[in-house]
Amino acid sequence: MLKHPVNIIIRGWRCGNYPILTAIYIFAAMASTSNEDLFKNIISHSREYGFIFQSSEIYDGLSAVYDYGQNGVELKKNIRDYWWKSMVQLHENIVGIDAAIFMHPTTWKASGHVDAFNDPLVDNKDSRKRYRADVLIEDHVAKMEAKIQKEVEKARTRFGDAFNEHQFRATHVRVLEIQQKIDAINQRFKTALETGNLEEVRKIILDLEIACPVSGTRNWTEVRQFNLMFSTQMGSVSEDASTIYLRPETAQGIFVNFLNVQKTGRMKIPFGIAQTGKAFRNEIVARQFIFRMREFEQMEMQYFVKPGTEMEWYHTWKETRMNWHRSLGFPEGKHRFHDHLKLAHYANAACDIEFEFPFGFKELEGIHSRTDFDLGNHEKFSGKKLQYFDPDLNQGYIPYVVETSIGLDRMFLAVLSQSYHEEKLEDGSERVVLRIPSFLAPVKCAVLPLVKKDGLPEKAREIMDRIKFDHLCMYEEKDSIGKRYRRQDAIGTPFCITIDHETLQDNSVTIRYRDTMLQERIPVTQVEEILMEKVDMATPLRQLT
Numbered sequence: 001m002l003k004h005p006v007n008i009i010i011r012g013w014r015c016g017n018y019p020i021l022t023a024i025y026i027f028a029a030m031a032s033t034s035n036e037d038l039f040k041n042i043i044s045h046s047r048e049y050g051f052i053f054q055s056s057e058i059y060d061g062l063s064a065v066y067d068y069g070q071n072g073v074e075l076k077k078n079i080r081d082y083w084w085k086s087m088v089q090l091h092e093n094i095v096g097i098d099a100a101i102f103m104h105p106t107t108w109k110a111s112g113h114v115d116a117f118n119d120p121l122v123d124n125k126d127s128r129k130r131y132r133a134d135v136l137i138e139d140h141v142a143k144m145e146a147k148i149q150k151e152v153e154k155a156r157t158r159f160g161d162a163f164n165e166h167q168f169r170a171t172h173v174r175v176l177e178i179q180q181k182i183d184a185i186n187q188r189f190k191t192a193l194e195t196g197n198l199e200e201v202r203k204i205i206l207d208l209e210i211a212c213p214v215s216g217t218r219n220w221t222e223v224r225q226f227n228l229m230f231s232t233q234m235g236s237v238s239e240d241a242s243t244i245y246l247r248p249e250t251a252q253g254i255f256v257n258f259l260n261v262q263k264t265g266r267m268k269i270p271f272g273i274a275q276t277g278k279a280f281r282n283e284i285v286a287r288q289f290i291f292r293m294r295e296f297e298q299m300e301m302q303y304f305v306k307p308g309t310e311m312e313w314y315h316t317w318k319e320t321r322m323n324w325h326r327s328l329g330f331p332e333g334k335h336r337f338h339d340h341l342k343l344a345h346y347a348n349a350a351c352d353i354e355f356e357f358p359f360g361f362k363e364l365e366g367i368h369s370r371t372d373f374d375l376g377n378h379e380k381f382s383g384k385k386l387q388y389f390d391p392d393l394n395q396g397y398i399p400y401v402v403e404t405s406i407g408l409d410r411m412f413l414a415v416l417s418q419s420y421h422e423e424k425l426e427d428g429s430e431r432v433v434l435r436i437p438s439f440l441a442p443v444k445c446a447v448l449p450l451v452k453k454d455g456l457p458e459k460a461r462e463i464m465d466r467i468k469f470d471h472l473c474m475y476e477e478k479d480s481i482g483k484r485y486r487r488q489d490a491i492g493t494p495f496c497i498t499i500d501h502e503t504l505q506d507n508s509v510t511i512r513y514r515d516t517m518l519q520e521r522i523p524v525t526q527v528e529e530i531l532m533e534k535v536d537m538a539t540p541l542r543q544l545t
């Protein structure tokens, strides 16, 4: 176990002076747990502390469907709010809508989803496990990339400050060899997908000697396409019923409302429409907890631009979105761009923002230049004009669209997995702490009377009743103060306010900080000020502008 001193705690919630004096060190328990175990711990922690439950758990659950508990719902709401404010509140030319989940079935013909929203699936005949063929190949490539990264890190250690990574990648024989192999696989895979040659996709899997992680064999079935949309019937009498789909993305609700919003909101291009809401996909392989669900929530923004300017806006939104992710203060190197090899049927440029989850770098958000594909097709299928009249050009056109699309649940998992820390303290005890950015934390402050008597609960209630109008706070009087602190650490509460006998005399309280465990004596009148300063969403939002 690697140990290193993290910071200094100032002890002494009983002490009347501020600041308080005794300092001790705590140690963080680092990476003794493997990533797989860590991920398992995160999943069980999130269940134990009311963040996420398996759907219909009492019936043994429903695969890849999850419910958010009392703390999860708050964290999810705060992430959603942060996204919404950064889009709608900070941009005068972006407005929001909330479209229905059900849409006219022709919507999905026009969007291409009925014909092309497929994933290539393949089964291993021995384990009978089903996989996405593209994911098997991508994971194989990722392993090769990891080998290159290992070489890079080795050289960096050897050469120190003199190390030039760019030069190293361009000249090192082994790195070049691996890179050439990667490029060849990518090119072959891209061509196979573009030409719809599924036999070739299977051959790639065989040629790369990819084995089933469960059976260890390479006994693969042929590769088949599988449509991911859920369908149901609308209409009370079966003869009248028509097949409708649960939307697989929220974007189409925005496209079909494009002109309604533009006209009623008197929007001028460029402008954006934002939306958050549920989407449904019958995923072939739904593992990795809330990373890949069959019912999930998206936060999407479609930005309507003049044709020919879309690449400029595509790059602007790439940067804007990356800044949003970085504003959470996670360590450098946790995010990266990944350009798409194979573009979706509607796109002329696309990339993902990937995040390093405990199971590796994976897509967190997609940024796509969707051309005029969607609006053009809706015009064709509906027979209604969906054109914007540009007053500057004195002519109408179908705008081009740049889209940013992020899964709220994936973002939740990114925050949760990054915040989760198992720590060993100097006194030998351990704690699990969620270092969630304060403005996203489910509970902002816990109000804790030291004992359940002597008028302390009444005083604590008085404080609680003042701050609850601005922040979600929790009042707790059961168990020792130490146990209560640990419980708050485990749900990521950034501040605890402790009320003791001195509070009754001089109106001072102890404030304890989650991350440092630092405790300070402050006048009760300062509580609101501190909370306002530390948990206000406006602070990170200001950094974005």
Ligand code: ATP
Binding pocket: 249, 281, 283, 290, 291, 292, 293, 294, 296, 297, 298, 363, 364, 365, 366, 405, 406, 407, 408, 409, 410
């Ligand atoms: P993937 O390649 O992981 O299947 P995608 O490229 O199909 O994702 P998009 O259609 O671009 O995803 O959807 C936008 C965002 O919606 C994704 O970046 C992701 O955050 C989220 N998302 C997509 N599918 C799921 C899912 N099954 N469960 C949770 N979130 C999802």
